[in-house]
Amino acid sequence: MAVVVKVQQIGEDLAIILPEEVLAHLKASAGNTLGFVMTPNGLLLTAYDAHFAEQMAAMNHVMDENREVLRKLAE
Template sequence: MNKTLKITRIGNSAGVILPKEVLARLRADVGDALFVSEAPDGIRLSACDGDFAAQMEAAETIMREDRDILRALAQ
């Protein structure tokens, strides 16, 4: 699916309107959260999984706090 979306002004911000076909592919609906991530070929947009987001936050905390231990384990 290739779609061109136009950026529109929303107050002091900017946004895009997602067509219903795109929402269906994302399995998302009005009010749902979307996750934006960087990919080697650009930006990736996906439906936000609350459990996954919490797990990633926990992993980032562990990686920050135990950086030396993780570096030693990697060798």
């Protein structure tokens, strides 16, 4: 599904309005939190998962602390 939306000015803010089919696909509704993930191809919009975010933060910490070990394992 390819959907195009425009950035709109709402008061002092900029916003995008997501169509109902996008919200249904994300299983999201008003008040839910969504997350953007930067990828080589652009941005990925996902339903925000706090548990997953914590796991990713822990993974990043481990990778930072053990960079040399991981580099050797990758050889």
